[in-house]
Structure formats: structure tokens, C-alpha cells
Amino acid sequence: MTPRNLIGGHVFVAGGLATGGLRYAADIGAEMIQVFVTNPRGWALSGGDPAEDARLRESGMPVFLHAAYLVNFGSPTVATLENSTAVVRHTLRRAAEIGALGVVVHTGSAVTQPREDAMRQLREHVLPLLDELPDDGPDLLLEPMAGQGQMLCATVQDLGPYLEALDHHPRVGVCLDTCHAFGAGHDLSAPGGVRETLDALHEVAPGRLRLIHANDSKDACGSKKDRHENIGAGRIGAEPFGDLMRHPVTAGVPLCIETPGKVERHRADIDLLKKLRGG
Template sequence: MTPSTLVGGHVFVAGGLAKGGLKYAGDIGAEVIQVFVTNPRGWALSAGDPSEDAKLRESGVPVFLHAAYLVNFGSPTAATLDNSVAVVRHTLRRGVETGARGVVVHTGSAVSQPREDALRQVREHVLPLLDELPDDGPDLLLEPMAGQGQMLCATVQELGPYLEALEGHPKVGVCLDTCHAFSAGHDLASPEGVRETFDALGELAPGRLKLIHANDSKDACGSKKDRHENIGSGHIGAQAFGEIMRHPVAAGVPVCIETPGKVEAHRQDIETLKKLRGA
């Protein structure tokens, strides 16, 4: 852990991307924020407001964008693939316009087709999007899932084949969600589990960890259930987040909560993480 580790959260943007988002960030004490720039549960693309984008860029607050949940480059359905390309292309462009550091995208599922075919689709559809990015544009951050169904990437070890499919492209990074990792079988509740998980991440994806979603888990390790809990109220426990922020692979990597509740709960979670980073 280094003093530069920033702690923040996913923010609500009612009233405008910058106006609403920055106000919520101030209310909860966020030093870094994550926002949606499209409907997270649909395919509709929302045009940005240049004045709001400028305010966000000029705020000095590091920004990450999260692509819609429906994105799945491993889907055997043509319409889902086409929509996934359109949404991620749009979100990456919005990342350029807002000055975002990264765009988080779920790693997806093979659904009903062989894993190799799904990973081939990832390569064919994602690489062209990465090649469109300017050098100073946002990274595309792969977020492994909790392991339910035919998920293409849940454990840290499964990042290896996914990164290989993308030819180790320099604009590809990783966003590790602690609830997802725990539910996929990484025992982050123990110091040994934290060390093993982040050691493996450092070996398989050196230098690629760009964001951590700090979420406790309502369910036990290996449950394959994606149910977030407030920091210290779940099966991972508060102390684990201190261990994570102290691990060399996580040093200086921004931490964002995606926990239940609104202002009071989010402020408390962020205060807890700030205390743990300084412990």
C-alpha cells in the first residue's frame, strides 16, 4: 500500500454527469469515482453533454466508466454481439470525452457454445475496438465474474487465456471485484488467501491491475453468487481490505465501492477503507 491509494465509489449522477456525480462524490468522501454513461441494463446509447464532460475532466477527480451489464462478447447470439460492440465502442468514446482512466467491462459468458469459440469471438470483436483508441485514451478493464454459469473468466487464473485471446494488448487492464473473486473461490477473508490471489494476479497480469471494486460478500467463499455487502458486514470482513491495499500488486491502485445503500452507508464504507489504508 502507498499513500497514493485513492478510495472512492460508484456514484449517482442525478442532475447531470458532473454536477450530480461530483456532488455525490463530495457527500460520501470519494477521492475517485465510477459512473455509467449509458443505461446499465439496456442497449440505448446516451449522448454526452460537452459542458458536463468538461467539468468532469477539469474536476481533478479520477474517473472510471462502467459499460452496460448486458455486454457479452462470448455470446452465440448475433444481436448481443452487435450490441456489445456498439455499447463498448460508445463507452470508450465517452471515456475519451470525459477524460476517464478506464472503462470497466464484464468478461462475459460462453452461454451455450464451446469456450474456445467464445474466446475467439472476444478476440475478433474486442481487438478492433482497442486499436481504435488513442494512446491517451482510457484502458479497457476486464472485470472477472463470480463464476456462475458458463462464465469465461472468474478466477485470476482464467485471466491468462482471456489476455492471450486479446494478444496482451497494451490498452487492456484488469478491474478486480473482491466479491466476485471471493465468490469464485479466492479466499480473501484470510491473509494467506489475499497473498495467493494477488501474487497470482501479479504473475499472470503484471502491471495490469488498474482498479479494485471493494465489495464485501453476502455469501460464502466459492458460492458463485454475486451479492455485494457493505464493508465489514459480509463474509470477507473489513480487515481483508487492509491486507489487499497493503499487497504490492495493489499498491497505488484506486479502490471503488459498489456496496448497498445510499449516502450514509457509502460514506461509512469509504471511511472504513480510508482507515484501513492508513493502518
């Protein structure tokens, strides 16, 4: 029997990581959740609340963490590189404390420096973090971007050299964002587009898909824009998400929405994905 895709979303944690997060998960019908444990748009680190950590860990809810948006291991700025290392190390530690399955990190940009230098930095700073991970700890999940600017990884094919730079480390997984992939040029809306994209992912990174960010796109395929839309309300459309869940590469891989709105729209997105899944 094919493993079932759990469907959930990035949740708001007002009132506490577990208190707020689990309440929001119940309100939207989430079967898994993703949360931030630091300010997503800053470098400040939070130690968390041991009681909330324990409650979340004991809830049985599958959890993923998302590292801060500012993280960029390809940056030519020394402070950004140092802060990126500190934030990802901290987020991985927090993930281990709450029993999270993985930490999602954006794959970064070379900004103004040569791509070769940026990839060398990636190797030098990320490999030590991976080697620090406990055997039962979280994996680091690479999230390719939409291709804007000097992004180091956007298309599925870009994962090849990225993984090579990290020695194909066994603790590295992939988080595929459908809006990003569409913006990068993978036409998920076209007949056979989902199959072609996932076949390519399997060829480049077999067995590494751990999480899917299920987001429709406000912009056209190949736009290199990262503007999320609610499921079925954008340029991708609803049906490709059903195709996504029927492909063998995604068997048992959770889908996490990061779509606009709050409770009502998020519940509608999750309900639609469940319908496309078959209940």
C-alpha cells in the same frame, strides 16, 4: 514512498454527469468515482452533455466508466454481440471525451455455445476496439466474474487465456472485484488469502491491475454468487481490505465501492476503507 490508494465509489449522477456525480462524491468522501454513461441495463446510447463533460474533465477527479451489464462478447446471439461492440465502442469514446482513465467491462459468458467459439468471438470483436483507442485515451479493464454459469473468466488464473486471446494487448487492464473473486473461490478472508490471490494475479497479469471494486460478499467463498455487501458486514470481513492495500501489487491502484445503500452507508464504507488504509 508507496503510492497511495485513492478510495471512492460508483456514484449517482442525477442532475448531470458532473453536477450529480461530483455532488455525490463530496457527500460520501470519495477521492475517485465510477459512473455509467449509458443505461446499465439496456442498449441505448447517450451522447452526453458537453458542458457536463467539460466540468467533470476539469474537476481533476479521477474517473472510471463502467460499460453496460448486458455486454457479452461470448454470446451466441448475434444481436447481443453487435450491441456489445457498439456499447463498448461508444463507452470508450465517451471515456476519452471526459478524460476517464478506463472503461470496466464484464468478461462475459459462453452461454450455450462451446467456450472455444466464445473466445474466438472475443478476439474478433474486442481487438479492433483496442486498436481504435487514442494514445492518450482510456484503457479497457477486464472484470472477472463470480463463476456462475458458463462465465469465460472468474478466477485470477482464468485471466491467462483471456489475455492470450487478446494478444496481451497493451491497452488491456484488470479490474479486480473482491466479491467476485471470493465467490469464484479466492478465500480473501483466510490468513494469507489476499496475498495468495494478488501474488497469483501478478504472475498471470503483471502490471495490469488498474482498479479494485471493493465489495464485501453476502455469500460464502466459492459460492459462485455475486451479491455485494457493505465493507466488514459480509463473509470477507474488514481486515482483508487493509491487507489488500498493503500488498505491493495494489500500490497506487484505486478502490471503488459498489456496496448496498446510499449516502450514509457509502460514506461509512469509504471511511472504514480510509481507516484501514491508514487515513
